Amino acid sequence: MASEDIAPFRIEIAAGDLAELRVRLGNARWPDNPPTDAPWSAGVDAAYLRELVDYWSADYDWRLWEAQLNELGQFVTHVDTARIHFLHVRSPRVDAIPLLLAHGWPGSVVEFLKVVDPLVHPAAHGANADDAFHIVCPSMPGYGFSGPTPGSGWGVARIAAAYATLMSRLGYSRYGIHGGDWGSRVCRDLALNEPEAVAGMHVTMLPSEPDPAADDPANLSAEEQRRMQARRRFREGQSGYLAIQSTRPDTLSYALTDSPVGQLAWILDLFQQFCDVKLVPDEAIDRDQLLTNVMLYWLTRTAGSSARLYLETARAGNWGSSARVEVPTGVAVFPREIAPPIRRFAERNHNIVHWSEFDSGGHFAAMERPALLAADIQAFFRRFR
Numbered sequence: 551m552a553s554e555d556i557a558p559f560r561i562e563i564a565a566g567d568l569a570e571l572r573v574r575l576g577n578a579r580w581p582d583n584p585p586t587d588a589p590w591s592a593g594v595d596a597a598y599l600r601e602l603v604d605y606w607s608a609d610y611d612w613r614l615w616e617a618q619l620n621e622l623g624q625f626v627t628h629v630d631t632a633r634i635h636f637l638h639v640r641s642p643r644v645d646a647i648p649l650l651l652a653h654g655w656p657g658s659v660v661e662f663l664k665v666v667d668p669l670v671h672p673a674a675h676g677a678n679a680d681d682a683f684h685i686v687c688p689s690m691p692g693y694g695f696s697g698p699t700p701g702s703g704w705g706v707a708r709i710a711a712a713y714a715t716l717m718s719r720l721g722y723s724r725y726g727i728h729g730g731d732w733g734s735r736v737c738r739d740l741a742l743n744e745p746e747a748v749a750g751m752h753v754t755m756l757p758s759e760p761d762p763a764a765d766d767p768a769n770l771s772a773e774e775q776r777r778m779q780a781r782r783r784f785r786e787g788q789s790g791y792l793a794i795q796s797t798r799p800d801t802l803s804y805a806l807t808d809s810p811v812g813q814l815a816w817i818l819d820l821f822q823q824f825c826d827v828k829l830v831p832d833e834a835i836d837r838d839q840l841l842t843n844v845m846l847y848w849l850t851r852t853a854g855s856s857a858r859l860y861l862e863t864a865r866a867g868n869w870g871s872s873a874r875v876e877v878p879t880g881v882a883v884f885p886r887e888i889a890p891p892i893r894r895f896a897e898r899n900h901n902i903v904h905w906s907e908f909d910s911g912g913h914f915a916a917m918e919r920p921a922l923l924a925a926d927i928q929a930f931f932r933r934f935r
Contacts, residue, residue: 553628554627554628554719555627555628556625556626556627556719556720557625557626557627558623558624558625559624559625559626559635559695560620560624561616561619561620561624561695562616563612563616563849567849568612571810571848572607574809574810574811575603575606575607575810575811576607578603578809578810578811580596580600581596583596589829590822590829593815593819594815594818594819594822595830598830599811599814599815599818602814602818602837602841603811603814605837605841606810606814606841610838610841611838612842612845614838615660615838615839615842615845618663619637619659619660619663622637622639622666623637623638623639623640624636624637624638624695625638626695626696627716627719629712629715629716629719630708630711630712630715631699631700631701632691632692632696632699632700632704632712633691633696633697634688634689634691634696634712634716635659635688635689635694635695635696635697636659636686636687636688636689636716637659637662637666637685637686637687637688638684638685638686638687638720639666639670639684639685639687640670640684640685641670641671641682641683641684642671642682643679643680643682645680645682645935646670646682646683646684647682647683647684647725647726647749647931647934647935648683648684648686648717648720648722648724648725648726649669649683649684649685649686649725649726649727649728649927649931650686650687650688650713650717650725650726650727650728650737650740651665651666651685651686651687651728651729651733651916652688652690652713652727652728652729652730652732652733652734652736652737653687653689653690653693653729653730653731653732653733654690654729654730654731654732654733654734654735655693655731655732655795655856655857655859655860656816656817656820656821656843656847656856657730657731657733657843657914658689658693658694658843658846658847659687659688659689659694659846660839660842660843660846661843661914661916661917662685662687662916663839664839664916664917664920665916665920665923665924665927666685666687668920668921668924669682669683669685669924669927669928670682670683670684670685672928675921675924677924677925677928678928680935681928681931681932681935683726683927683931684722686716686717686720686722686725688713688716689846690709690732690733690736690856690859691704691708691709691712692704692852692855692856692858692859693846693847693850693852693855693856694846694847694850694852695846695850696852697850697852697855698850698851698852698854698855699855699858702858702862703862704858704859704862705859705862705863705866705868706732706735706736706739706859706863706868707739707743707868709736709739709859710736710737710739710740710743711739711743713736713740714740714743714744714747717747718747722747723747724747724749725747725748725749726748726749726750726751726752726931726934727740727741727748727750727751727752728751728752728753728927729753729754729755730753730754730755730913730914730915730916731755731913732859733753734753734754734755734756737751737753738751738753738757738871738875739871741875741877741879742871742873742875745876745877748877749877749878749931749934750877750878750879750880750930750931750933750934751875751877751878751879751880752879752880752881752882752904752926752927752930752931753879753880753881753882754881754882754883754884754887754913754915754923755887755888755889755891755913756879756881756891756896756900757891757896757899758889758891758892758893758895758896759895760778760892760895761895761898765895774892777889777890777891777892778892780887780888780889780890781889784888784889788823788824788888791816791819791820792860795857795858795859795860795861796860796861796863796864797861797864799854799857799858799860799861800854800858802816802853802854802857803853803854803855803857806847806853806854807851807853807854810844810848813844813847813848813853814841814844816853817843817844817847818831818840818844820913821835821840821914824886824887824888824912824913824914825886825912825913825914825918826884826885826886826910826911826912826918827912834911834912834914834917834918835914835917835918836917839917840917872899873899874898874899874900874901875899875900875901876901877901878901878903878904878933878934879900879901879902879903879904880902880903880904880905880906880926880927880930880931881893881896881902881904881905881906882906882908882915882922882923882926882927883905883906883907883908884908884910884911884912884913884915884918884919885908885909885910885911885912886911886912886913887912887913888913893905903933904929904930904933906926906929908922911923
């Protein structure tokens with residue numbers, strides 16, 4: 551396969567790998583966590599995790615999800631030094647807008663499975679047939695079936711450049727982009743560096759910090775104060791994973807690559823904290839879809855290479871550019887987002903033309919509220935048709 555070739559890809563996990571997983575789950579060593587009157591207050595709740603591990607071992611069926619992924623168009627190509635695996639699902643509409651869907655951590659292409667068909671075939675889901683898209687959904691370099699990245703230097707800017715190359719290689723000279731988590735950062739870089747190619751940017755997570763020199767905290771509305779408090783909660787009590795993955799991702803990777811229970815717990819903690827739930831992720835997300843997302847990390851041994859994106863960003867000192875994005879921008883705000891954006895601050899460095907506020911949903915909107923997210927993407931991009 552030449553470096554610029556695009557080859558079909560099919561997932562075919564060996565039966566022995568699935569059998570080994572069940573053995574590891576059955577032989578898990580459990581810590582003696584003391585009982586607590588506040589489950590989840592110090593991390594993943596032991597009783598819930600044990601029940602989910604039992605379900606993973608006895609009831610979860612990887613082959614059903616493998617078949618679902620294989621029904622979609624999957625491909626691989628090489629850009630720069632990385633292999634990139636991606637979903638490419640074309641609409642039958644010749645006037646469909648090409649749309650790049652960009653995931654983050656601890657997500658994967660599995661995040662978007664419930665929005666792909668509504669975006670490709672809107673009429674089949676009760677929406678306007680004119681609101682159709684050709685979907686391109688890459689596994690980020692270092693994630694999932696893209697596999698570990700060779701060498702260092704794979705930060706946000708390099709990933710954005712690789713995505714631009716991918717879209718050009720697919721023959722898309724003008725396209726839309728959508729992202730959440732790291733995907734929103736990648737989208738910002740794409741919009742900044744490829745403004746002639748990017749028709750519009752739609753995100754669920756957006757930088758919107760006040761200016762300490764110009765913004766008096768006393769002038770914040772009650773809702774703006776709530777959103778600033780969410781930021782403080784994240785920094786003070788929910789960002790332990792960020793500190794570790796920004797400094798020692800390789801050390802962490804040995805444990806997560808060796809223990810499926812450890813890999814599940816590490817990802818599950820984020821879903822519990824940042825989904826719109828009262829207690830457990832099952833309240834918002836299909837547990838089989840959650841486990842399939844975890845499987846993509848486990849089966850591809852990418853716990854370390856995916857976490858390394860945090861280290862690359864920290865070393866580059868590039869947690870966010872203040873450059874203004876002039877590409878038309880749409881924002882879908884879900885209340886349990888990690889740091890819900892504040893519009894008047896976000897408008898300082900984004901050309902915001904669409905802003906939607908929802909009363910439910912969290913950080914993993916494509917999994918929690920797929921119908922709401924798909925409809926908002928359609929509404930935003932309608933102006934470009």
